Amino acid sequence: MHAERIKAVHLVEEADWPPFTNQKLGKAESGLSFDLMQAIFSRLDIAVDISLYPQKRMLLNVYEGNFDGVTMLSKNTEREKYLAFSDPVMAKLGQVYYRADRAHKLEWQTYEDLRGLTIGITRGHNYGAAFEDARQRGGFNVVEVTRVEQSFYLLAAGRVDAVFCIEMTANHILQSNRFNRQIVPAETPYYEGSYHIALSRKSAAGELMADINATIAAMQASGDIDAILAKYR
Structure with a gap:
């Protein structure tokens, strides 16, 4: 499958996690993660939505393949078993x-x-x-x-x-x-580490990783990611 055939990705995010999201449930409508995902995926002409859960339920949902991935997540050995991580988006x-x-x-x-x-x-x-x-x-x-x-x-x-x-x-x-x-x-x-977009190894969205990494690199070089982060510091 080629990246251009994927028209939408469905991600999960931890609920009530300022400044990444300030909402307690439903779909994210604002916050740092929302702004970052909209900026990254709009450049790929891909629609993105973000469902909100408590952290442990969020990880369980993506482990079971119910979503394409997670917005902002740090790496560890256990997570890498079922998630593929993008290049770093921001420092943690x-x-x-x-x-x-x-x-x-x-x-x-x-x-x-x-x-x-x-x-x-x-x-x-x-x-x-x-x-x-x-x-x-x-x-x-x-x-x-x-x-x-x-x-x-x-x-x-x-x-x-x-x-x-x-x-x-x-x-x-x-x-x-x-x-x-x-x-x-x-x-x-x-x-001291970094946050990444993490895609489920069960999802076809994994085909997007090279394009996501190229977009992250371009936005870092242009200062666009720093501009988004500056709004939330």
Whole structure:
């Protein structure tokens, strides 16, 4: 199948994940991922729609082949078994957040330094292999939530000691809630990587990957992707 024969792609996205999407259900109508997908696929003359689910259901849907792929996703070994990843679209920086009124700054270099803490994470998110290894060793406690924002409310209430979250999402959550300036990032990030368009290995849309990568490269060279990102920083 040639790319020009594909007229539409049906993608999934995590619901209520600012600034990527601000909606809790249905189809995305705005947000960073919506703008990026519209810009990329319009250049290929392909219609795109984005259905919204909690992260774990989102991944299950694409694993089962119910959708063509995921909008913005970071790589890990498990995901690469059923998804093909595009070239990087944008950077992903994961930070460790804690309460500013903590007795001492949260300083860490290895996961051993977090021993004994309770950490808030979002179910289904990719925190990197080092985090998963440390979690399996049981050096710290983990509290999982279904929406990113919930973990910050737990932190503000003192029910977790730290929250792992990507910087862009944390900035939007902290700027729009009552605990702005009460929560700060540690100096050492837990993750430095990238987000990609991820296409299901069960979907014919995989034929589009070369064209998608060429479009991403052209939009990065022209500054078009940076212009979209700038609206959400």
